[in-house]
Amino acid sequence: MLNQLSADSRKQIVTASVSRKLAKGEMLFLEGKIPSHVFFLVDGKMKLYTTDLQGREQIIHLAGPGDLMGYRAILGGDSLSCSASALELSHVLVVPKEVFLQTLDTDSAFSHQVIQLLTNELRHAEHHLAGLARKSVRARLAEVLLILADKFGFEPDGETLTVTLSREEIAGLVGTATETVIRLLHAMKDEGLLATSGRKLRLIDKDGLRKCSEDH
């Protein structure tokens, strides 16, 4: 993302920004606040989520290296619609709102980039939406596992997910109860679709999972 900027714009953004490291579990921003910065994730993994009245987290979005966070609220003039916290040690570039908006104004390549970004997120959101509404929890879980693979990749074995999430976090991603995730993972293990070892998930039969995610 930053690489595609003109040298001028990039320099301006980088010099106006502050670098920050976040420990696992540390929060970057909080739902409901007025945003004053956008955040460029240099390295690490983060989750963006809303918390409902019962205190349960619904994960709206996952971010990996190269992703931009917190810009939606700034573009729309809204308060932040979700909170962000680090899933592992992460490194972000904190960019003041003004610098972001000014670059948007002056650098048309950048504004095209941002349109592209929004477009992608919207496509994902729509797809997710259609799935959530109609699919069984089992199919949604299978899909989430494949999305995690796609987004964050595998370890050198080509099967084990590099993200490690708690069962509760997976539940928040799928939109179900923690217990249901546990039971379904267990069933999928019995069917030879995957293997679990603590929080490490190994996707053994990816085609099987794909079929699963297309069910019902």
Place this chain on the structure above:
Amino acid sequence: MLNQLSADSRKQIVTASVSRKLAKGEMLFLEGKIPSHVFFLVDGKMKLYTTDLQGREQIIHLAGPGDLMGYRAILGGDSLSCSASALELSHVLVVPKEVFLQTLDTDSAFSHQVIQLLTNELRHAEHHLAGLARKSVRARLAEVLLILADKFGFEPDGETLTVTLSREEIAGLVGTATETVIRLLHAMKDEGLLATSGRKLRLIDKDGLRKCSEDH
């Protein structure tokens, strides 16, 4: 939307476009096709939806006067992610893709408009997402009714929705079975939240519905 364009851009768009009327039920574009135009809804009401393998429709988006349709696929270089059909007699302006993209390049006010548009849709999609994942069908139905009111407004009585949808369409919007919609509407009627008369829905107790939509 069109009003905020520079006079030049607007003239260019309007002269390059074709006006088209759609009868109720008529389709404007079909999921999976390569998009060649964007569509500006001058007047009427339309639904944008995907059809799943079982033939059930999930409504992704509703459009009213002033809304732009089909631009997501063009911006992203994708095939169309949904089909569009008219809920009532509608009037659209059919804008060639090239004209749309060129205006985006040359008119920075327009590109800001489009960013604004995408931002709004993304906010809605995220909100909808969080709701679908966690709420009961009853709460989602109540929310959908309020969204319909917000989007399309009431008849002069201030209570009756101006959109008329079949029970099946409402089900496609909520993400549930038609029978469930019927039963829940019936229950809400008994509770004095609304009244039904064929496809006309009269929202009597909007606060009650709002509470309902925040449940569970």
Place this chain on the structure above:
DNA sequence: CGTCTTCTTGAATTCCTTCAATACATGTGG
């Protein structure tokens, strides 16, 4: 070693879907 959090399992219950049958509405051709 004990405390805390996360994970797992069981059982009961609720919510929703599905299937099947019936009513109602609408429009068509005779």
Place this chain on the structure above:
DNA sequence: CCACATGTATTGAAGGAATTCAAGAAGACG
């Protein structure tokens, strides 16, 4: 205008999927 076909709406009953509550097991960590 009627008879019929078609599509939509409604209701009942049975079954299944997922949630909730409760309690115990397994790790993680000071």
